[in-house]
Amino acid sequence: MTESGALPLYTAAGVRELDRLAIEGEGIAGYTLMCRAGQALFNSIATNWPACTQINILCGAGNNGGDGYVLARLLREAERAVSVQYLGDPGLLKGDAAKAFTDFTAAGGEATAFEGELIAASLHVDAMLGTGLTRVVEGRWRQAIEVLNARSAPVLAVDIPSGLDADSGDICGIAVRAQRTLTFIGRKRGLYTARGVDCTGAVDFSDLDVPAAVYERQPAHACLLQQPPLGPLALPRARSSHKGDFGYVLVVGGGAGMPGAPRLAAEAAARCGAGLVSVATHRDNANGLNAGRWEFMVRAVMHTDELAPLLQHASVVVIGPGLGQSPWSRQLLERVLETALPLVLDADALNLLARDPLKRDNWILTPHPGEAARLLGSSTKAIQQDRFSALESLRAKYGGTIVLKGAGTLIGDGGLPAICAAGNPGMASGGMGDVLSGVIGALLAQGLMAGDAARAAVCLHAQAADRAAAAGGERGLLAGDLMPLLREGLNGRT
The missing domain is CATH 3.40.1190.20 (Ribokinase)
Incomplete structure (x- = not known):
């Protein structure tokens, strides 16, 4: 249970369990959740950056990247100018992320490899690394974050800024500094303390229409106070x-x-x-x-x-x-x-x-x-x-x-x-x-x-x-x- 008026917070493992309960217990397909995440990202851009002229999405090798590919497809369908750069070989994607990429390319989308430079854009979307990060960010991933942080264009982080530890709020060597973060299914406790507050910008949340019964079966790991419990x-x-x-x-x-x-x-x-x-x-x-x-x-x-x-x-x-x-x-x-x-x-x-x-x-x-x-x-x-x-x-x-x-x-x-x-x-x-x-x-x-x-x-x-x-x-x-x-x-x- 959480404090009255407080919001439940979860560890990365807790959110994975919520995800599993939604898929296995409620029969919601994983790809359905991914498409809902893409739509929530699309809505966030429409609300917060309605006039941006070029959107560039950096996609990783897991489900975080899959969310990015869904977003890219939706933006193309809406005739918004969008480009995609990948850091994980799309040919190695599995499961829902692979389907997201396939649907994106089937709709006429093209992705190019990140090779040290970002495509010029008025908004960048960080869909590189999700909550499963367990080691220091190195190599091309680090290079991409460095280049992204050096740009003046705003960044929307998908679920969590890449490089941020979802549980502790510590930075795994380097992390994206976003202007806004849209997090899904469960709020990650690391977004709200330690270095997390330097990386997230404004934090929005979407439960992706996961039923209340799922949350009843998975206890929170912390709570976010909204008002003083007097x-x-x-x-x-x-x-x-x-x-x-x-x-x-x-x-x-x-x-x-x-x-x-x-x-x-x-x-x-x-x-x-x-x-x-x-x-x-x-x-x-x-x-x-x-x-x-x-x-x-x-x-x-x-x-x-x-x-x-x-x-x-x-x-x-x-x-x-x-x-x-x-x-x-x-x-x-x-x-x-x-x-x-x-x-x-x-x-x-x-x-x-x-x-x-x-x-x-x-x-x-x-x-x-x-x-x-x-x-x-x-x-x-x-x-x-x-x-x-x-x-x-x-x-x-x-x-x-x-x-x-x-x-x-x-x-x-x-x-x-x-x-x-x-x-x-x-x-x-x-x-x-x-x-x-x-x-x-x-x-x-x-x-x-x-x-x-x-x-x-x-x-x-x-x-x-x-x-x-x-x-x-x-x-x-x-x-x-x-x-x-x-x-x-x-x-x-x-």
Whole structure:
């Protein structure tokens, strides 16, 4: 099952099983599915590039290439100018792909071999490599992708950009950078995270009229969040509500000279509905940390006994923003870990945890890839090569709920992994993670379960950033720009 309003995502093997169930279980011929794919591609071109004067299709040696040959035949029938270049010898095609080529040539179509140069076109269609890719792209295939990426004409990718790993979103040496991808039967999870988001452009989906019964027999492997799953927080508050009904978030952070990070986390918690918010910080930061934002309280804490009374009143603790890794930092983290309170760990709290790993059920860890690498004794490159495996490893080692940040943020709590569809490169700026930790803390304090709070917070945060970028551009987007937009999103005013 997927989250309410979320879209199911599959591995390449899962989509192959959907394909098999449609053919063997529902009696839909494989070539019928291929023709439907070709028609969906034709419709996409008609909708998105109605005025393109020349279409060039690069066809591979498998079913992805077969889809390309069907498209070429349909374009010829519609009297559109189309050319076809092949990278796999058409004489070696088998099954449905061979029939697609035969039908294309029977209709008067001709294909030429790719020999290092592309035929000039106003639109190129990538039908070279599908989801079955298991090795690094080399030889003529690599050359074709290099030439294609160097052209200014837009590219429509068939099912998946060639060279992209359908499961992980990693690039197999090189991958096509498409302006649009039309994917079939099941959405591939690698399209939405890691390097996948750099390659796909806009992603469209066609189920090729596969019956619902097929999807009922094949479980999804992840889900794509479309909206924040706010549950009861989407309902109006009771008229008799008071601040005690909505939790008390304690933010612990801000080593000497680092007041900004805990301030951002605290303001985000307040803007996202927490009834009370306090910050426990180094005494050097205490004066002025909440200047201009008097709604949250600030306490100077130099010793763990000064933290104890704050912990007694808190319902959720967010620890890590600006915390540092000093002896003072370690002592505060150790004291917080002694409590049974729900926790959100971010930034230096994660770096300290990496030194002394601990497993716990009632916390949410929010690492970016570098922090995830330290938590797992790995490398950032390894994390990014397979973010889903990294998510599973983090949960196995540390428990609780994991938010693996980055392009296509992943959320895992033991159920179906979720990917956030929203977000933009403008979020690559200081303080964004601090804001997210405060949002998570606020939603936890208001009663959402950990996994729900993490999923909803990631969506709210990313969607707020998208609205801010739409209004003023991605470059120069600041974490503080999200504050009023978080409030609007939480109240359904998007």
